[in-house]
Amino acid sequence: MALDEDLKEQLTEKEYEVLRNRGTERAGTGEYLKKDDEGFYRCKVCGNKIFSSDTKFSSGSGWPSFYDAIEDSVDLREDERGGMKRTEVICAECDSHLGHVFDDGPEPTGKRYCINSVALDFEEDKNNE
Template identity: 55%
Template sequence: MTASKKEFEVQKTDREWQETLTPEQFRVLRKHGTERAGTSPLDKNYDKGTFVCAGCGQPLFTSDTKFNSGTGWPSFYAPIEDAVETTVDRSLFMTRTEVHCSRCGGHLGHVFNDGPKPTGQRYCMNGVSLEFEPKQAES
């Protein structure tokens, strides 16, 4: 299963992805899985910095847009411009909007229209799809 028909900048075979990702990262990012709610330490991480794609390192979200949704998954009200793309996900007998990395196509999670202002959106992301890069202290 692929995120879309688009050619992504970062292209790897399943074997190549498996060599660089943990089994759980591979299941979520490449096979559209979902981690269990409440299992990611990134859900409660409110340090200043940037959340990047665990597959390719592309910056996706800043800590400025992170909020506590109470869902058990890291949530943001807006991505970094052009960092993510969406597709329609009709699995699990419902229609949702899937979010994936615009650089490698990795599955990140879903976006819902029940988030806070200013966007009203909740980008509900799998923590295993993300890595956190803390903001460097200014000297």
């Protein structure tokens, strides 16, 4: 796993702020917000496959939203920063911050993974064309 010093070189300032300092991109600005192509979303730091486009939905929150993550791809951690009790979503491989998960998502899981676009890399699934 790359050291944070190396990641500072590898990532843009905005990416580093979200992934390694648990920041949040501005609502409505993410490049994947309205994306609906078939494919997979990977962790920008380590390439771990996190979400499938099959579970992406439009939540109106201003961030890309998914109702499920790929099995074992993420860890969840309680986050009480700012006086809010939330559940943080981190990459199970490299501990990078991806976003938060809430309990107001659609069926079948009822979950809403609210994720920063800058934390992800999209990979088009060419087999499904």
